[in-house]
Amino acid sequence: MTRIIILGAPGSGKGTQTQLLSQYFCIPFISAGEILRQEIKNNKQNKKYIKKTINKGKLVNNSFIIKLIKKKIQEKIYLNGFILDGFPRTIEQAEFLNKDIKIKFIIYLKIKLTNILNRIEGRLIHEPSGRTYHKILNPPKKKNLDDLTGEILTKRKDDNKKIISTRIKEYEIFTKPLIQWFKRETLTNSIKYFEINSNNSIQKIHQDIIKKLNINLKN
């Protein structure tokens, strides 16, 4: 059973690398941000709260996201493993996972601030599926159109300079401490932790992750 967590700052390439890894290893993925964006569309009751929080660049409430993730990972397709993108983002979320879910690999995508801004600036999304592109670094086959459906790509509302600075602050305060937390976990249980240089090209990062995982999947 392969359960992988992809950890990193906003714009570090979590979503892109998750999609590539999912295809390569045929493991389904769960994106916390995507679950929340779908909730905005489908859940009238929570729509306002999620939208407001995301558009401020703040993290949603721990108990709120934990409830959604808990429900999601119980779905049949995730029984044999999954890749988690964007969860956990706080110690409380990590503690929830650690309670009864055995995680095998933590992949931390390490990136410089200047590259974060670059990545976010050019990011495009296919809203119905959550597929992401980058105008220059990962362009769609046809300009502004999704490769699979041909539907229009848009820019995420929270991908702007003002909101990103709050998102980075939230990351520094709540998510970055998880790196030490997970490193400590590797001492007492079988979690393996890898740091990947995420300032490289998408393909190079992908190859670096695969190398690490392949070596360790064999052992």
Ligand code: AMP
């Ligand atoms: P992402 O698509 O991963 O960039 O997430 C977009 C936004 O969704 C974040 O800026 C947060 O507002 C919210 N979000 C995503 N994942 C989490 C999480 N694990 N905990 C709290 N908020 C989250």
